[in-house]
Amino acid sequence: MSVLVIAEHDNQELKSSSLNCLTAAGKLDAHIHLLVAGHQVSSVSEAAKNVSNVSKVLVANAEQYGQLTAENIALLVASIASAYTHILVAATTFGKNMLPRAAALCDMSQISDIISVESENTFIRPIYAGNALAMVQSSDAIKFITVRAAAFDATAAVGGNAEVEAINESNDTKLSEVMSREIAAGDRPELTAAAAIISGGRGLASKDKYHQLLEPLADKLGAALGASRAAVDAGFAPNDYQVGQTGKIVAPDLYFAIGISGAIQHLAGMQSSKVIVAINKDEDAPIFQVADYGLVGDLFEIIPELTEKL
Amino acid sequence: MKILVPIKRVIDYNLKVRVKKDNSDVDLSNTKMGVNPFDEIAIEEAIRLKEASIATEVIAISCGTSASTDVLRTALALGADRAILVELEHNPEPLAVAKLISAVCAKEQVKLIICGKQAIDDDCNQTGQMTAALLDWSQATFASEIKIEGDSAFVVREIDGGLETLKVALPAVVTTDLRLNEPRYATLSNIMQAKRKPIDVITASDLGVDVSPRVSLLKVMEPPTRTAGEMVANVDVLLEKLKTEAKVI
Numbered sequence: 011m012s013v014l015v016i017a018e019h020d021n022q023e024l025k026s027s028s029l030n031c032l033t034a035a036g037k038l039d040a041h042i043h044l045l046v047a048g049h050q051v052s053s054v055s056e057a058a059k060n061v062s063n064v065s066k067v068l069v070a071n072a073e074q075y076g077q078l079t080a081e082n083i084a085l086l087v088a089s090i091a092s093a094y095t096h097i098l099v100a101a102t103t104f105g106k107n108m109l110p111r112a113a114a115l116c117d118m119s120q121i122s123d124i125i126s127v128e129s130e131n132t133f134i135r136p137i138y139a140g141n142a143l144a145m146v147q148s149s150d151a152i153k154f155i156t157v158r159a160a161a162f163d164a165t166a167a168v169g170g171n172a173e174v175e176a177i178n179e180s181n182d183t184k185l186s187e188v189m190s191r192e193i194a195a196g197d198r199p200e201l202t203a204a205a206a207i208i209s210g211g212r213g214l215a216s217k218d219k220y221h222q223l224l225e226p227l228a229d230k231l232g233a234a235l236g237a238s239r240a241a242v243d244a245g246f247a248p249n250d251y252q253v254g255q256t257g258k259i260v261a262p263d264l265y266f267a268i269g270i271s272g273a274i275q276h277l278a279g280m281q282s283s284k285v286i287v288a289i290n291k292d293e294d295a296p297i298f299q300v301a302d303y304g305l306v307g308d309l310f311e312i313i314p315e316l317t318e319k320l
Numbered sequence: 321m322k323i324l325v326p327i328k329r330v331i332d333y334n335l336k337v338r339v340k341k342d343n344s345d346v347d348l349s350n351t352k353m354g355v356n357p358f359d360e361i362a363i364e365e366a367i368r369l370k371e372a373s374i375a376t377e378v379i380a381i382s383c384g385t386s387a388s389t390d391v392l393r394t395a396l397a398l399g400a401d402r403a404i405l406v407e408l409e410h411n412p413e414p415l416a417v418a419k420l421i422s423a424v425c426a427k428e429q430v431k432l433i434i435c436g437k438q439a440i441d442d443d444c445n446q447t448g449q450m451t452a453a454l455l456d457w458s459q460a461t462f463a464s465e466i467k468i469e470g471d472s473a474f475v476v477r478e479i480d481g482g483l484e485t486l487k488v489a490l491p492a493v494v495t496t497d498l499r500l501n502e503p504r505y506a507t508l509s510n511i512m513q514a515k516r517k518p519i520d521v522i523t524a525s526d527l528g529v530d531v532s533p534r535v536s537l538l539k540v541m542e543p544p545t546r547t548a549g550e551m552v553a554n555v556d557v558l559l560e561k562l563k564t565e566a567k568v569i
Contacts, residue, residue: 106445137443
Protein backbone atom coordinates (compact mmCIF):
# COMPACT_ATOMS: atom_id res chain seq x y z
CA MET A 11 0.00 0.00 0.00
CA SER A 12 1.22 3.52 -0.72
CA VAL A 13 -0.71 6.58 0.33
CA LEU A 14 -0.50 10.13 -0.98
CA VAL A 15 -2.14 13.08 0.75
CA ILE A 16 -2.46 16.38 -1.05
CA ALA A 17 -1.72 19.31 1.23
CA GLU A 18 -4.01 22.31 1.29
CA HIS A 19 -2.23 25.59 1.85
CA ASP A 20 -2.13 29.21 0.70
CA ASN A 21 1.59 29.11 -0.30
CA GLN A 22 2.42 30.21 3.24
CA GLU A 23 0.66 28.02 5.77
CA LEU A 24 -0.31 24.38 5.83
CA LYS A 25 -4.09 24.33 6.47
CA SER A 26 -5.25 22.41 9.53
CA SER A 27 -7.69 20.37 7.38
CA SER A 28 -4.61 18.63 5.95
CA LEU A 29 -3.77 17.36 9.44
CA ASN A 30 -7.24 15.84 9.81
CA CYS A 31 -6.88 14.25 6.39
CA LEU A 32 -3.52 12.78 7.43
CA THR A 33 -5.24 11.03 10.35
CA ALA A 34 -7.62 9.35 7.90
CA ALA A 35 -4.62 8.41 5.72
CA GLY A 36 -2.86 7.02 8.81
CA LYS A 37 -5.61 4.43 9.14
CA LEU A 38 -4.47 3.00 5.79
CA ASP A 39 -0.70 3.13 6.17
CA ALA A 40 1.86 4.34 8.68
CA HIS A 41 4.05 5.97 6.02
CA ILE A 42 2.49 8.71 4.01
CA HIS A 43 3.69 10.97 1.24
CA LEU A 44 2.42 14.55 1.39
CA LEU A 45 2.31 16.59 -1.82
CA VAL A 46 2.84 20.33 -1.54
CA ALA A 47 2.07 21.95 -4.91
CA GLY A 48 2.32 25.71 -5.02
CA HIS A 49 4.64 28.61 -5.68
CA GLN A 50 7.32 29.67 -3.21
CA VAL A 51 6.10 27.19 -0.69
CA SER A 52 9.21 26.72 1.47
CA SER A 53 7.34 27.59 4.68
CA VAL A 54 4.64 25.04 3.81
CA SER A 55 7.10 22.27 3.00
CA GLU A 56 8.98 23.07 6.22
CA ALA A 57 5.74 22.66 8.22
CA ALA A 58 4.86 19.53 6.22
CA LYS A 59 8.10 17.72 7.01
CA ASN A 60 7.50 18.14 10.75
CA VAL A 61 4.08 16.47 10.73
CA SER A 62 4.31 13.30 12.79
CA ASN A 63 3.13 10.67 10.30
CA VAL A 64 4.58 12.03 7.06
CA SER A 65 7.50 10.02 5.68
CA LYS A 66 8.16 12.03 2.55
CA VAL A 67 7.19 15.51 1.38
CA LEU A 68 6.93 15.95 -2.39
CA VAL A 69 7.31 19.57 -3.43
CA ALA A 70 6.17 20.87 -6.82
CA ASN A 71 7.23 24.48 -6.76
CA ALA A 72 6.24 26.38 -9.91
CA GLU A 73 4.45 29.58 -10.81
CA GLN A 74 1.58 27.70 -12.44
CA TYR A 75 0.63 26.16 -9.07
CA GLY A 76 0.62 29.47 -7.19
CA GLN A 77 -3.10 30.07 -7.73
CA LEU A 78 -3.97 26.46 -6.85
CA THR A 79 -6.26 26.10 -9.86
CA ALA A 80 -7.85 22.68 -10.36
CA GLU A 81 -6.66 22.23 -13.93
CA ASN A 82 -2.94 22.47 -13.15
CA ILE A 83 -2.93 20.71 -9.78
CA ALA A 84 -5.11 17.83 -11.03
CA LEU A 85 -2.75 17.29 -13.97
CA LEU A 86 0.20 17.13 -11.57
CA VAL A 87 -1.59 14.70 -9.24
CA ALA A 88 -2.55 12.50 -12.21
CA SER A 89 1.09 12.49 -13.38
CA ILE A 90 2.31 10.87 -10.14
CA ALA A 91 -0.85 8.88 -9.27
CA SER A 92 0.30 5.50 -10.62
CA ALA A 93 2.81 5.17 -7.76
CA TYR A 94 0.00 5.11 -5.19
CA THR A 95 -2.91 2.94 -4.09
CA HIS A 96 -4.73 5.76 -2.27
CA ILE A 97 -4.84 9.51 -2.90
CA LEU A 98 -6.56 11.62 -0.28
CA VAL A 99 -7.40 15.28 0.20
CA ALA A 100 -9.60 17.06 2.72
CA ALA A 101 -13.14 17.74 1.43
CA THR A 102 -12.73 21.51 1.49
CA THR A 103 -13.60 23.62 -1.55
CA PHE A 104 -10.00 23.14 -2.70
CA GLY A 105 -10.16 19.35 -2.47
CA LYS A 106 -13.71 19.02 -3.81
CA ASN A 107 -12.80 21.17 -6.80
CA MET A 108 -9.55 19.47 -7.72
CA LEU A 109 -9.67 15.76 -6.86
CA PRO A 110 -12.52 14.54 -9.13
CA ARG A 111 -10.62 16.10 -12.04
CA ALA A 112 -7.46 14.17 -11.13
CA ALA A 113 -9.45 10.94 -10.67
CA ALA A 114 -11.14 11.23 -14.07
CA LEU A 115 -7.78 11.92 -15.75
CA CYS A 116 -6.69 8.52 -14.38
CA ASP A 117 -10.01 6.84 -15.31
CA MET A 118 -10.72 6.23 -11.63
CA SER A 119 -13.86 6.90 -9.62
CA GLN A 120 -13.85 8.90 -6.40
CA ILE A 121 -15.23 8.25 -2.93
CA SER A 122 -16.38 11.63 -1.59
CA ASP A 123 -16.42 12.95 1.95
CA ILE A 124 -15.58 9.81 3.94
CA ILE A 125 -16.11 9.83 7.70
CA SER A 126 -14.59 6.42 8.44
CA VAL A 127 -11.97 4.05 7.01
CA GLU A 128 -13.21 0.47 7.42
CA SER A 129 -10.50 -1.27 5.39
CA GLU A 130 -8.18 -0.48 2.51
CA ASN A 131 -11.13 -0.50 0.07
CA THR A 132 -14.18 0.11 2.27
CA PHE A 133 -15.31 3.45 3.63
CA ILE A 134 -18.33 5.09 5.25
CA ARG A 135 -19.71 8.33 3.86
CA PRO A 136 -22.83 10.36 4.52
CA ILE A 137 -25.51 10.51 1.82
CA TYR A 138 -28.77 12.47 1.64
CA ALA A 139 -27.20 15.33 3.60
CA GLY A 140 -26.22 13.05 6.44
CA ASN A 141 -29.68 11.53 6.83
CA ALA A 142 -28.16 8.16 5.98
CA LEU A 143 -24.69 6.64 6.01
CA ALA A 144 -23.43 4.47 3.16
CA MET A 145 -20.74 1.82 3.49
CA VAL A 146 -19.12 1.58 0.07
CA GLN A 147 -16.40 -0.58 -1.44
CA SER A 148 -14.19 0.53 -4.31
CA SER A 149 -12.82 -1.86 -6.92
CA ASP A 150 -10.51 0.75 -8.47
CA ALA A 151 -6.73 0.27 -8.50
CA ILE A 152 -6.21 3.78 -7.15
CA LYS A 153 -8.70 5.02 -4.58
CA PHE A 154 -9.28 8.75 -4.90
CA ILE A 155 -10.85 9.91 -1.65
CA THR A 156 -11.98 13.20 -0.15
CA VAL A 157 -12.09 13.26 3.64
CA ARG A 158 -14.54 15.08 5.87
CA ALA A 159 -12.06 16.88 8.14
CA ALA A 160 -14.52 17.24 11.03
CA ALA A 161 -14.78 13.44 11.30
CA PHE A 162 -11.10 12.90 12.09
CA ASP A 163 -8.85 14.37 14.80
CA ALA A 164 -5.80 16.33 13.69
CA THR A 165 -2.45 14.57 13.37
CA ALA A 166 0.29 16.15 15.52
CA ALA A 167 1.91 18.94 13.52
CA VAL A 168 5.29 18.27 15.12
CA GLY A 169 7.45 15.27 15.92
CA GLY A 170 8.17 14.10 12.38
CA ASN A 171 11.23 14.56 10.25
CA ALA A 172 10.30 13.66 6.71
CA GLU A 173 12.57 13.63 3.72
CA VAL A 174 11.79 16.41 1.22
CA GLU A 175 11.93 15.71 -2.51
CA ALA A 176 11.37 18.19 -5.33
CA ILE A 177 9.28 16.78 -8.16
CA ASN A 178 8.95 17.86 -11.77
CA GLU A 179 6.11 20.10 -12.78
CA SER A 180 3.59 19.02 -15.39
CA ASN A 181 2.48 21.28 -18.26
CA ASP A 182 0.81 24.59 -17.57
CA THR A 183 -2.71 24.11 -18.97
CA LYS A 184 -3.34 27.89 -19.06
CA LEU A 185 -7.07 27.08 -18.87
CA SER A 186 -7.98 29.30 -15.95
CA GLU A 187 -6.71 32.27 -14.05
CA VAL A 188 -7.68 33.65 -10.64
CA MET A 189 -8.54 37.34 -11.03
CA SER A 190 -9.18 38.07 -7.36
CA ARG A 191 -9.91 36.46 -4.01
CA GLU A 192 -11.87 38.12 -1.26
CA ILE A 193 -11.07 36.19 1.86
CA ALA A 194 -12.62 37.55 5.04
CA ALA A 195 -9.71 38.76 7.14
CA GLY A 196 -9.69 38.87 10.91
CA ASP A 197 -8.50 37.21 14.07
CA ARG A 198 -11.29 34.72 14.24
CA PRO A 199 -10.53 31.03 13.68
CA GLU A 200 -11.74 29.44 10.48
CA LEU A 201 -15.21 27.94 10.83
CA THR A 202 -14.26 24.37 10.00
CA ALA A 203 -11.23 24.42 12.32
CA ALA A 204 -12.66 26.32 15.32
CA ALA A 205 -12.94 24.74 18.79
CA ALA A 206 -16.00 26.88 19.50
CA ILE A 207 -18.62 28.32 17.15
CA ILE A 208 -21.28 30.94 17.82
CA SER A 209 -24.00 30.52 15.20
CA GLY A 210 -26.93 32.87 14.72
CA GLY A 211 -30.24 32.43 12.96
CA ARG A 212 -33.20 34.45 11.89
CA GLY A 213 -34.07 35.06 15.54
CA LEU A 214 -31.34 37.73 15.61
CA ALA A 215 -33.76 39.89 13.56
CA SER A 216 -31.20 42.02 11.70
CA LYS A 217 -27.64 42.20 10.42
CA ASP A 218 -26.79 44.84 13.02
CA LYS A 219 -28.12 42.74 15.90
CA TYR A 220 -26.34 39.66 14.58
CA HIS A 221 -22.99 41.44 14.80
CA GLN A 222 -23.72 43.49 17.94
CA LEU A 223 -24.78 40.48 19.97
CA LEU A 224 -22.66 37.65 18.63
CA GLU A 225 -19.27 39.27 18.06
CA PRO A 226 -18.56 40.14 21.72
CA LEU A 227 -19.57 36.60 22.74
CA ALA A 228 -17.36 35.07 20.04
CA ASP A 229 -14.48 37.32 21.13
CA LYS A 230 -14.75 36.13 24.74
CA LEU A 231 -14.73 32.47 23.70
CA GLY A 232 -12.20 32.81 20.87
CA ALA A 233 -14.94 31.34 18.71
CA ALA A 234 -15.72 31.43 15.00
CA LEU A 235 -19.01 32.94 13.83
CA GLY A 236 -21.53 30.86 11.94
CA ALA A 237 -25.06 31.28 10.65
CA SER A 238 -28.09 29.33 9.52
CA ARG A 239 -29.15 29.44 5.90
CA ALA A 240 -32.13 31.61 6.88
CA ALA A 241 -29.78 34.18 8.42
CA VAL A 242 -27.52 34.14 5.37
CA ASP A 243 -30.44 34.47 2.96
CA ALA A 244 -31.77 37.38 5.03
CA GLY A 245 -28.40 39.10 4.67
CA PHE A 246 -27.42 38.99 8.38
CA ALA A 247 -24.17 37.17 7.66
CA PRO A 248 -22.01 36.47 4.60
CA ASN A 249 -22.39 33.28 2.55
CA ASP A 250 -19.29 31.58 3.86
CA TYR A 251 -20.65 31.70 7.44
CA GLN A 252 -23.36 29.20 6.54
CA VAL A 253 -23.37 25.98 8.52
CA GLY A 254 -25.43 23.15 7.08
CA GLN A 255 -25.98 20.70 4.29
CA THR A 256 -25.19 23.23 1.58
CA GLY A 257 -22.69 25.19 3.66
CA LYS A 258 -19.95 24.12 6.05
CA ILE A 259 -19.95 20.85 7.98
CA VAL A 260 -18.54 21.56 11.44
CA ALA A 261 -17.80 19.58 14.60
CA PRO A 262 -16.41 21.94 17.27
CA ASP A 263 -16.12 21.15 20.99
CA LEU A 264 -18.78 23.77 21.70
CA TYR A 265 -21.53 24.96 19.36
CA PHE A 266 -23.95 27.75 20.28
CA ALA A 267 -27.14 27.83 18.18
CA ILE A 268 -28.68 31.21 18.87
CA GLY A 269 -32.08 32.07 17.44
CA ILE A 270 -31.81 29.03 15.15
CA SER A 271 -34.92 26.87 14.88
CA GLY A 272 -33.00 23.79 13.72
CA ALA A 273 -34.05 23.01 10.15
CA ILE A 274 -32.91 19.58 9.03
CA GLN A 275 -30.41 21.11 6.63
CA HIS A 276 -28.77 23.06 9.47
CA LEU A 277 -28.65 20.03 11.76
CA ALA A 278 -26.85 18.09 9.02
CA GLY A 279 -23.98 20.56 9.30
CA MET A 280 -23.49 20.69 13.07
CA GLN A 281 -24.86 17.63 14.79
CA SER A 282 -21.41 16.07 15.21
CA SER A 283 -20.43 18.92 17.56
CA LYS A 284 -19.34 17.65 20.99
CA VAL A 285 -21.52 19.99 23.07
CA ILE A 286 -24.47 21.88 21.62
CA VAL A 287 -26.12 24.81 23.41
CA ALA A 288 -29.41 26.12 22.01
CA ILE A 289 -30.92 29.46 22.93
CA ASN A 290 -34.33 30.17 21.44
CA LYS A 291 -37.57 31.83 22.47
CA ASP A 292 -39.64 28.98 21.04
CA GLU A 293 -39.52 26.01 23.40
CA ASP A 294 -40.80 23.72 20.63
CA ALA A 295 -37.94 24.58 18.25
CA PRO A 296 -36.44 21.36 16.80
CA ILE A 297 -32.94 22.55 17.75
CA PHE A 298 -33.68 21.58 21.37
CA GLN A 299 -33.99 17.94 20.24
CA VAL A 300 -30.26 17.83 19.51
CA ALA A 301 -28.99 20.27 22.13
CA ASP A 302 -27.15 19.16 25.26
CA TYR A 303 -28.26 22.32 27.01
CA GLY A 304 -31.28 24.38 26.06
CA LEU A 305 -32.30 27.77 27.32
CA VAL A 306 -35.69 29.22 26.41
CA GLY A 307 -35.96 32.97 26.48
CA ASP A 308 -35.32 36.32 24.85
CA LEU A 309 -31.90 36.14 23.24
CA PHE A 310 -31.61 39.93 23.22
CA GLU A 311 -31.41 39.72 27.02
CA ILE A 312 -29.69 36.36 27.38
CA ILE A 313 -26.73 36.95 25.07
CA PRO A 314 -25.50 40.21 26.68
CA GLU A 315 -25.87 38.63 30.11
CA LEU A 316 -24.00 35.52 29.00
CA THR A 317 -21.22 37.59 27.45
CA GLU A 318 -20.84 39.68 30.57
CA LYS A 319 -20.72 36.71 32.94
CA LEU A 320 -18.18 34.73 30.93
CA MET B 321 -23.22 29.16 -28.28
CA LYS B 322 -24.85 25.88 -27.26
CA ILE B 323 -25.25 25.16 -23.56
CA LEU B 324 -25.68 21.65 -22.22
CA VAL B 325 -27.36 21.22 -18.84
CA PRO B 326 -27.03 17.78 -17.22
CA ILE B 327 -29.84 17.07 -14.76
CA LYS B 328 -30.51 14.30 -12.29
CA ARG B 329 -33.76 12.91 -10.97
CA VAL B 330 -33.61 12.78 -7.19
CA ILE B 331 -35.89 12.64 -4.14
CA ASP B 332 -37.91 15.82 -3.62
CA TYR B 333 -35.74 18.06 -1.46
CA ASN B 334 -38.52 18.62 1.09
CA LEU B 335 -38.68 14.94 1.97
CA LYS B 336 -36.63 13.12 4.53
CA VAL B 337 -35.27 9.86 3.24
CA ARG B 338 -35.87 6.56 5.06
CA VAL B 339 -33.35 3.74 5.38
CA LYS B 340 -34.72 0.31 4.42
CA LYS B 341 -35.15 -2.12 7.29
CA ASP B 342 -32.71 -4.61 5.74
CA ASN B 343 -30.08 -1.82 5.41
CA SER B 344 -29.65 -2.56 1.71
CA ASP B 345 -30.36 1.03 0.58
CA VAL B 346 -32.69 3.94 1.19
CA ASP B 347 -36.38 3.41 0.50
CA LEU B 348 -37.57 5.49 -2.46
CA SER B 349 -40.77 3.55 -3.19
CA ASN B 350 -43.78 5.85 -3.51
CA THR B 351 -41.53 8.86 -2.98
CA LYS B 352 -42.02 12.12 -4.83
CA MET B 353 -39.08 12.73 -7.16
CA GLY B 354 -37.95 15.84 -8.97
CA VAL B 355 -35.08 17.78 -10.51
CA ASN B 356 -32.01 18.00 -8.28
CA PRO B 357 -32.23 21.56 -6.82
CA PHE B 358 -28.72 22.55 -7.92
CA ASP B 359 -29.61 21.44 -11.46
CA GLU B 360 -32.71 23.65 -11.43
CA ILE B 361 -30.35 26.56 -10.77
CA ALA B 362 -28.23 25.39 -13.72
CA ILE B 363 -31.28 25.29 -16.04
CA GLU B 364 -32.29 28.78 -14.91
CA GLU B 365 -28.82 30.19 -15.57
CA ALA B 366 -28.70 28.64 -19.04
CA ILE B 367 -32.14 30.03 -19.90
CA ARG B 368 -31.10 33.50 -18.71
CA LEU B 369 -28.05 33.31 -20.99
CA LYS B 370 -30.35 32.43 -23.86
CA GLU B 371 -32.72 35.28 -23.00
CA ALA B 372 -29.68 37.58 -23.03
CA SER B 373 -28.89 36.29 -26.55
CA ILE B 374 -25.58 34.85 -25.37
CA ALA B 375 -26.69 31.26 -25.80
CA THR B 376 -28.34 30.05 -29.00
CA GLU B 377 -29.65 26.73 -27.73
CA VAL B 378 -30.13 25.06 -24.34
CA ILE B 379 -30.01 21.27 -24.34
CA ALA B 380 -30.97 19.30 -21.23
CA ILE B 381 -29.51 15.84 -20.72
CA SER B 382 -30.15 13.16 -18.14
CA CYS B 383 -28.47 9.78 -17.73
CA GLY B 384 -30.64 7.23 -15.98
CA THR B 385 -33.66 4.99 -16.26
CA SER B 386 -36.65 5.93 -18.41
CA ALA B 387 -38.16 7.51 -15.27
CA SER B 388 -35.78 10.43 -15.86
CA THR B 389 -38.00 11.52 -18.76
CA ASP B 390 -40.11 13.47 -16.25
CA VAL B 391 -37.23 15.72 -15.14
CA LEU B 392 -36.33 16.36 -18.78
CA ARG B 393 -39.96 17.45 -19.37
CA THR B 394 -39.56 19.84 -16.44
CA ALA B 395 -36.39 21.27 -18.00
CA LEU B 396 -38.22 21.72 -21.30
CA ALA B 397 -41.12 23.43 -19.53
CA LEU B 398 -38.66 25.81 -17.88
CA GLY B 399 -37.25 26.79 -21.28
CA ALA B 400 -34.73 24.22 -22.53
CA ASP B 401 -35.05 23.81 -26.32
CA ARG B 402 -34.63 20.07 -26.50
CA ALA B 403 -33.53 17.15 -24.37
CA ILE B 404 -31.49 13.97 -24.52
CA LEU B 405 -32.12 10.90 -22.37
CA VAL B 406 -29.25 8.48 -22.14
CA GLU B 407 -31.33 5.52 -21.07
CA LEU B 408 -29.68 3.08 -18.68
CA GLU B 409 -30.87 0.18 -16.57
CA HIS B 410 -29.42 1.60 -13.37
CA ASN B 411 -28.43 5.02 -12.19
CA PRO B 412 -24.80 5.48 -13.19
CA GLU B 413 -21.82 6.63 -11.10
CA PRO B 414 -20.41 10.14 -11.62
CA LEU B 415 -17.46 8.94 -13.74
CA ALA B 416 -19.83 7.12 -16.10
CA VAL B 417 -22.09 10.18 -16.34
CA ALA B 418 -19.04 12.32 -17.12
CA LYS B 419 -18.10 9.92 -19.93
CA LEU B 420 -21.61 9.95 -21.38
CA ILE B 421 -21.82 13.74 -21.28
CA SER B 422 -18.36 14.09 -22.83
CA ALA B 423 -19.39 11.80 -25.67
CA VAL B 424 -22.53 13.86 -26.32
CA CYS B 425 -20.49 17.10 -26.26
CA ALA B 426 -18.21 15.75 -28.96
CA LYS B 427 -21.26 15.40 -31.26
CA GLU B 428 -23.11 18.56 -30.33
CA GLN B 429 -20.44 21.30 -30.44
CA VAL B 430 -21.37 22.45 -26.97
CA LYS B 431 -19.38 25.43 -25.67
CA LEU B 432 -20.59 25.57 -22.09
CA ILE B 433 -21.86 22.97 -19.66
CA ILE B 434 -23.70 24.25 -16.61
CA CYS B 435 -24.53 21.64 -13.99
CA GLY B 436 -25.36 21.43 -10.30
CA LYS B 437 -22.38 21.24 -7.95
CA GLN B 438 -23.76 18.05 -6.43
CA ALA B 439 -26.85 15.89 -6.33
CA ILE B 440 -28.76 15.88 -3.06
CA ASP B 441 -29.01 12.09 -3.01
CA ASP B 442 -25.45 10.76 -3.19
CA ASP B 443 -23.81 14.15 -2.41
CA CYS B 444 -20.81 13.20 -4.58
CA ASN B 445 -19.86 16.59 -6.04
CA GLN B 446 -17.84 15.03 -8.88
CA THR B 447 -19.62 14.98 -12.24
CA GLY B 448 -18.82 18.51 -13.43
CA GLN B 449 -15.14 18.31 -12.54
CA MET B 450 -14.81 14.84 -14.11
CA THR B 451 -16.51 15.98 -17.31
CA ALA B 452 -14.16 18.95 -17.57
CA ALA B 453 -11.20 16.58 -17.12
CA LEU B 454 -12.34 14.18 -19.83
CA LEU B 455 -13.00 17.00 -22.30
CA ASP B 456 -9.78 18.82 -21.30
CA TRP B 457 -11.90 21.92 -20.67
CA SER B 458 -11.52 24.52 -17.97
CA GLN B 459 -13.76 24.31 -14.90
CA ALA B 460 -15.34 26.74 -12.48
CA THR B 461 -17.11 25.04 -9.58
CA PHE B 462 -19.49 26.45 -6.91
CA ALA B 463 -20.50 29.46 -9.01
CA SER B 464 -22.48 32.33 -7.54
CA GLU B 465 -22.12 34.57 -10.61
CA ILE B 466 -21.38 33.89 -14.30
CA LYS B 467 -20.47 36.48 -16.93
CA ILE B 468 -19.59 35.56 -20.50
CA GLU B 469 -17.19 37.91 -22.29
CA GLY B 470 -15.92 36.82 -25.70
CA ASP B 471 -14.11 33.52 -25.40
CA SER B 472 -13.95 33.61 -21.61
CA ALA B 473 -16.27 33.22 -18.67
CA PHE B 474 -15.76 35.20 -15.48
CA VAL B 475 -17.12 33.16 -12.61
CA VAL B 476 -17.44 34.18 -8.98
CA ARG B 477 -16.88 31.05 -6.91
CA GLU B 478 -17.89 30.38 -3.32
CA ILE B 479 -14.73 29.08 -1.65
CA ASP B 480 -13.85 28.43 2.00
CA GLY B 481 -13.43 31.78 3.71
CA GLY B 482 -14.84 33.95 0.93
CA LEU B 483 -15.19 34.42 -2.81
CA GLU B 484 -12.90 33.97 -5.79
CA THR B 485 -13.27 35.41 -9.27
CA LEU B 486 -11.97 32.98 -11.85
CA LYS B 487 -11.45 33.66 -15.55
CA VAL B 488 -11.85 30.46 -17.55
CA ALA B 489 -11.31 29.87 -21.23
CA LEU B 490 -14.36 28.57 -23.15
CA PRO B 491 -15.37 25.83 -23.63
CA ALA B 492 -15.85 25.29 -19.94
CA VAL B 493 -17.81 23.42 -17.27
CA VAL B 494 -19.44 25.57 -14.59
CA THR B 495 -21.09 24.03 -11.51
CA THR B 496 -23.74 25.98 -9.65
CA ASP B 497 -23.93 26.93 -6.00
CA LEU B 498 -27.10 27.83 -4.17
CA ARG B 499 -27.02 31.58 -4.57
CA LEU B 500 -26.38 31.80 -8.32
CA ASN B 501 -30.03 32.61 -9.03
CA GLU B 502 -33.59 31.85 -8.00
CA PRO B 503 -35.15 29.42 -10.46
CA ARG B 504 -38.48 30.35 -12.02
CA TYR B 505 -41.59 28.20 -11.97
CA ALA B 506 -42.92 26.65 -15.15
CA THR B 507 -46.23 28.10 -16.29
CA LEU B 508 -49.07 25.81 -17.28
CA SER B 509 -48.82 26.84 -20.93
CA ASN B 510 -45.10 26.13 -20.93
CA ILE B 511 -45.73 22.72 -19.40
CA MET B 512 -48.21 22.01 -22.21
CA GLN B 513 -45.82 23.27 -24.88
CA ALA B 514 -42.99 21.20 -23.42
CA LYS B 515 -44.89 18.06 -24.32
CA ARG B 516 -44.26 18.86 -27.98
CA LYS B 517 -40.54 19.51 -27.58
CA PRO B 518 -38.28 16.62 -28.65
CA ILE B 519 -36.53 14.20 -26.30
CA ASP B 520 -33.93 12.03 -28.06
CA VAL B 521 -33.42 8.68 -26.39
CA ILE B 522 -30.02 7.07 -26.82
CA THR B 523 -28.08 4.35 -25.02
CA ALA B 524 -24.61 4.10 -23.51
CA SER B 525 -23.57 1.71 -26.27
CA ASP B 526 -24.66 4.27 -28.91
CA LEU B 527 -22.04 6.50 -27.30
CA GLY B 528 -19.49 3.71 -26.83
CA VAL B 529 -19.30 4.24 -23.08
CA ASP B 530 -18.80 1.53 -20.45
CA VAL B 531 -21.03 2.35 -17.51
CA SER B 532 -20.23 -0.62 -15.28
CA PRO B 533 -20.03 0.39 -11.63
CA ARG B 534 -16.70 0.68 -9.81
CA VAL B 535 -18.08 1.24 -6.34
CA SER B 536 -20.47 -1.16 -4.61
CA LEU B 537 -22.89 -0.22 -1.90
CA LEU B 538 -22.44 -2.70 0.96
CA LYS B 539 -24.96 -1.25 3.36
CA VAL B 540 -26.90 1.86 4.31
CA MET B 541 -27.31 2.81 7.95
CA GLU B 542 -29.18 5.35 10.02
CA PRO B 543 -26.84 8.04 11.31
CA PRO B 544 -26.24 8.10 15.07
CA THR B 545 -28.97 10.17 16.62
CA ARG B 546 -28.45 12.78 19.28
CA THR B 547 -30.84 12.82 22.15
CA ALA B 548 -32.18 15.97 23.68
CA GLY B 549 -30.21 17.03 26.75
CA GLU B 550 -31.59 19.18 29.52
CA MET B 551 -33.28 22.54 29.65
CA VAL B 552 -31.59 25.01 31.97
CA ALA B 553 -33.41 27.75 33.83
CA ASN B 554 -31.06 30.69 33.31
CA VAL B 555 -27.65 31.91 32.22
CA ASP B 556 -26.00 31.16 35.57
CA VAL B 557 -27.04 27.52 35.47
CA LEU B 558 -25.93 27.25 31.84
CA LEU B 559 -22.46 28.62 32.63
CA GLU B 560 -22.12 26.37 35.65
CA LYS B 561 -22.98 23.30 33.55
CA LEU B 562 -20.61 24.27 30.75
CA LYS B 563 -17.79 24.72 33.28
CA THR B 564 -18.23 21.78 35.60
CA GLU B 565 -20.25 19.20 33.65
CA ALA B 566 -19.31 19.62 30.00
CA LYS B 567 -15.94 21.23 30.83
CA VAL B 568 -15.86 23.17 27.57
CA ILE B 569 -15.28 26.69 28.94
